Amino acid sequence: MEDLYQYDHEYRDSIATVDEQGKRIWVYPKKPSGKFHNYRIVVSIVLLAVLFGMPFIKVNGNPFMLIDVFNLKFILFGIHFWPQDFHILAFAMITMVVFIVLFTVVFGRVWCGWTCPQTIFMEMVFRKIEYWIEGDATKQRKLNKAPWTTKKAIKKTTKHLIFIIISLLISHTFLSYIVGIDKLRVIVSGSPTENLVGFIALMVFTGIFYYVFAFFREQVCIAVCPYGRLQGVFLGNDSIAVMYDWLRGEKRGRLKKGKIEEDKGDCIDCHLCVHACPTGIDIRNGTQLECVNCTACVDACDHVMDKINKPRGLIKYASYNGIKEGNSRIFTPRVMGYSAVLILLVTATASMLFTRSDIEATILKVPGQLYQEQPNDRISNLYNIQFINKTTEDIKLDLKVKDYPDATIKRVGEESLDVKAEGQMDAVFFIEMEKKDIQKMKTSLQIELSADGEFIEEIQTNFVGPATSRRK
Numbered sequence: 001m002e003d004l005y006q007y008d009h010e011y012r013d014s015i016a017t018v019d020e021q022g023k024r025i026w027v028y029p030k031k032p033s034g035k036f037h038n039y040r041i042v043v044s045i046v047l048l049a050v051l052f053g054m055p056f057i058k059v060n061g062n063p064f065m066l067i068d069v070f071n072l073k074f075i076l077f078g079i080h081f082w083p084q085d086f087h088i089l090a091f092a093m094i095t096m097v098v099f100i101v102l103f104t105v106v107f108g109r110v111w112c113g114w115t116c117p118q119t120i121f122m123e124m125v126f127r128k129i130e131y132w133i134e135g136d137a138t139k140q141r142k143l144n145k146a147p148w149t150t151k152k153a154i155k156k157t158t159k160h161l162i163f164i165i166i167s168l169l170i171s172h173t174f175l176s177y178i179v180g181i182d183k184l185r186v187i188v189s190g191s192p193t194e195n196l197v198g199f200i201a202l203m204v205f206t207g208i209f210y211y212v213f214a215f216f217r218e219q220v221c222i223a224v225c226p227y228g229r230l231q232g233v234f235l236g237n238d239s240i241a242v243m244y245d246w247l248r249g250e251k252r253g254r255l256k257k258g259k260i261e262e263d264k265g266d267c268i269d270c271h272l273c274v275h276a277c278p279t280g281i282d283i284r285n286g287t288q289l290e291c292v293n294c295t296a297c298v299d300a301c302d303h304v305m306d307k308i309n310k311p312r313g314l315i316k317y318a319s320y321n322g323i324k325e326g327n328s329r330i331f332t333p334r335v336m337g338y339s340a341v342l343i344l345l346v347t348a349t350a351s352m353l354f355t356r357s358d359i360e361a362t363i364l365k366v367p368g369q370l371y372q373e374q375p376n377d378r379i380s381n382l383y384n385i386q387f388i389n390k391t392t393e394d395i396k397l398d399l400k401v402k403d404y405p406d407a408t409i410k411r412v413g414e415e416s417l418d419v420k421a422e423g424q425m426d427a428v429f430f431i432e433m434e435k436k437d438i439q440k441m442k443t444s445l446q447i448e449l450s451a452d453g454e455f456i457e458e459i460q461t462n463f464v465g466p467a468t469s470r471r472k
Contacts, residue, residue, distance in 0.1 A: 037295070074091075106335055118220050241317070243320070244273075399448070
């Protein structure tokens with residue numbers, strides 16, 4: 001690239017939204033339009049419908065998605081996860097990270113431009129409202145520089161009032177994924193003093209969302225989001241990203257009498273790609289961490305190419321090698337390595353998920369308690385048992401000592417073992433065995449757990465007996 005034209009390297013030493021004095025430069029992106037923007041609108045509508053609609057979807061009376069970090073209860077796609085399933089969630093998170101890395105290595109920062117909630121809300125919701133009330137970039141600049149009048153006050157007040165309402169809607173939706181839609185209804189319908197923690201959480205979330213989308217804006221992608229910083233590590237010369245075709249565009253020429261200067265490239269240096277960029281960069285300088293691959297520059301450039309009767313694609317989805325050498329490899333050794341790791345992680349996660357038990361039991365001998373001698377030459381030990389029902393139905397459990405038909409299990413207190421749906425039960429049991437069956441101080445027992453007559457699993461524990469019963 002460097003051998004074709006001399007780069008202006010100043011952009012590498014600073015970001016487009018900060019001036020020489022360190023003050024922020026407010027970005028006024030030109031109102032986007034074009035093929036890719038229309039595609040992004042469709043994708044955004046679908047994703048927003050999923051985001052706002054999913055809290056209302058229930059499976060067997062339970063949320064389809066719930067991330068209750070306070071009670072350590074997680075429901076993902078209708079599947080319940082408990083603290084005991086943390087290892088599965090950890091593997092799933094690692095798998096997701098590797099997938100994101102692999103996807104970025106191949107397709108660059110497409111996630112940021114097309115599916116990231118920050119981008120979708122900023123570009124497809126809040127900026128749309130801003131364009132509707134204040135007009136395109138030029139009108140917004142004039143309005144902000146103009147003195148305060150009744151017209152300006154009405155526009156600003158209307159815009160920010162709508163921003164606050166939308167932020168309230170987002171915060172309610174966000175909280176519904178944490179506490180569930182039913183509990184959210186209780187928080188909203190009751191007095192703030194009745195659900196003070198929930199009310200404060202809603203106000204804090206609303207304030208954060210309003211500040212981010214009304215004022216902080218693209219700085220989230222540029223300065224806060226770690227994904228943008230890691231882009232330089234993930235991307236390679238074969239990664240697909242929004243690229244400027246410097247071979248075709250350079251050297252840049254101006255239009256004179258409707259024609260491009262002789263011995264010049266197709267780029268007429270109109271700067272419309274810069275004006276359309278929501279992060280304020282010049283894509284002609286190459287891939288930069290601020291670029292979110294939103295394709296606004298692609299649509300802007302295609303409009304210009306149509307006007308000057310040049311083929312579209314001066315700015316396009318391509319790789320560095322795809323432009324420089326005319327070919328781009330997707331299945332590079334790096335991609336194949338990440339793919340192999342991803343396949344292993346997916347296999348491991350799926351295996352753990354499908355072999356996960358819906359009923360989990362933990363049996364522990366009560367610490368500090370010795371065995372007790374019972375009538376009829378029997379020995380008993382005292383145990384604490386905890387049951388967790390991960391299903392959405394009430395179940396009745398039963399315990400049986402395997403390989404010792406004369407052994408009995410007696411619960412202290414109630415006899416039945418009824419565990420509520422998604423519930424937990426702690427109980428205390430005596431296990432009694434014939435003295436003749438005890439061959440050593442510690443006898444390994446296998447406890448069979450069944451639910452409603454169906455075998456669930458075997459649980460191992462130890463039974464302590466008298467030393468005099470050991471065989472010599």
